[in-house]
Amino acid sequence: MRHCLALDLKDDPALIAEYEAYHRNIWPEVRAHLHAHGVTGMEIYRLGTRMVMLMETDDARYDAEAMAAATRNDPKIRAWEELMWKFQAPTPWTPNGEKWLEMSRIFEL
Template sequence: MRHCLALDLHDDPELIAAYEEYHRQVWPEVLAHLRAQGVRELEIFRLGTRMVMVMDTDDAVFDAARMAEAERTDARLRAWEELMWSFQKATPWTPEGAKWTPMQPIFRLTDA
């Protein structure tokens, strides 16, 4: 399944550069976690401060609630999430307490 989520960054060029540098060297535990959760591919795109994450998952393995629970309970994953949150902020449409927010699909070429 493909998931598309949005998030914003703080509007600070130095923070944005640091955020991008972290993503050139993602912690090995984070990469292992994503793969163990059934994430087959994950890409993050940025335009200004807006980010879009496209994530392809294995439906037989992926469970968003289980993934979020691991990110809350594993100390290393929690440290990564807290570090990333120092660069990130919720979009204006993000529910209270949420981070990456699912986007609604509106068009697919193969369905047309």
């Protein structure tokens, strides 16, 4: 299944460059965590400070709630998420305490 999520970055060119550098070489534990929870592919695109993530998942193994719980219980993944929050900012529509927000598809060809 394909998921499309959105998140913003802080409007600081140096922070954006650092964020992109981290994503050119994500931690191996992060890659393993994603694969372990049924994420089979992921791409992140940026326009200014807005980011869009396309995430492909294996429906038989992907469970967003289980993945979120595993993130909270894994110190290395929590450390990555806390580090990323240095660069990230919620969209105007993101509820408090959340990050990536699932987008609604409004058209398909």
